[in-house]
Amino acid sequence: MRPINKKERLLIVGAGQAGFAAAAKLRALKDDRPLTIIGAEDVLPYQRPPLSKKYLVGDMTFDRLLFRPEQWYADNNVEIRLSTRVEQIRRDEKQVVLQDDTVVDYGTLLLATGSTPRQLPASIGGALSGVYVMREKRDADLLAEAMLPGRRVLIIGGGYIGLEAAAVARHRGLEVTVIEMADRILQRTAAQETADIIRAIHKAHDVEIREKTVLDHLIGKDGYVSAAKLTDGTVIDVDCAIVGIGVVPNDQIARIAGLDVQNGIVVDEFGRTSDPSIFAAGDCASFPWQDGRIRFESVQNAVDQAEAAAEVIGGAGAPYRPKPWFWSDQYDVKLQIAGFNLGYDQTLLRPGSREGAYSVWYFKEGAFVSVDAINDATAYLVGRKMLELGINPHPTVLADPLSDLKQLLRT
Structure with a gap:
């Protein structure tokens, strides 16, 4: 076996859908260079969509969400470092610095850092206990403890994230109110006709939907959310709240490293950033689309874009031409x-x-x-x-x- 050259290392930052897809594709392409995945969570890479649905309602155990069992990584010579965050990219030295000051060399770096749910500001109650977002296993576990039959949940945001949370909450027997500040639910993502159908489905399941409704602030009692005051003066008693007001790309380390960032890490049609040794894919990546740039926040895009980048990293590949598709399960x-x-x-x-x-x-x-x-x-x-x-x-x-x-x- 030839000696390992650390400067040949393929380094993937992010152990979500895009990060795993890129690693699996590289090994499928018979690329045998040293490959390391760095993930912030303490669990092996897993599917996210079932996390907020079948896993949260108890119909699926977590082990069934894993992309591959632990042995797969050893069998494919993939090093995976969990509970680990990258604090800095040293582009000149081709190194990343971890939170414990460990330095990892790379030959090619793929940023698959994903996105983070938008939080409510602490000034309006966002830091109260009982206020949740839905993104990771930890979020689902906390929500599972909070979603008890008969409790009252306020869902802030009438997009797909909020509406899927509403469906799960009703399935678990909670009383659900959804507030949306826009004129209607799904205003940014779907036509009036689709919104009307989805709204009717939720109302048939006894979900209260309030459109053109703005949260003024959450009210706490002993540090725990107990009510919500709306800008029209209405006060709603609640036992917990779920925030579904979109996500922001995790592009901070790229920005600090001097890479081009515009609502995400800017990449070309081959997935390359402004540094030819660094690629990006998934929710964090802004790529060419028609006459401008776009980020697609979907599992399909994360997989397809990561695999396309992996092919380029592997020495072949073609421009990424997305063919978007999405889905949402509600009831x-x-x-x-x-x-x-x-x-x-x-x-x-x-x-x-x-x-x-x-x-x-x-x-x-x-x-x-x-x-x-x-x-x-x-x-x-x-x-x-x-x-x-x-x-x-x-x-x-x-x-x-x-x-x-x-x-x-x-x-």
């Missing part, structure tokens, strides 16, 4: 999204072939760009395929509930 409802609706100017609501199934189709300047499928797998699969093939369905055809969606793929 027994599956919302599947293909494409990206940024800048849409026309929508069309199409009933599905069975009760409770719908799809919302998005167009921008006459071009089909995205579809939301609510309990309608056919609409999702057909819409996704249309986007891949560049098929532009005519709205009048889609509007006819008797038209065969699959037939549109043959035109």
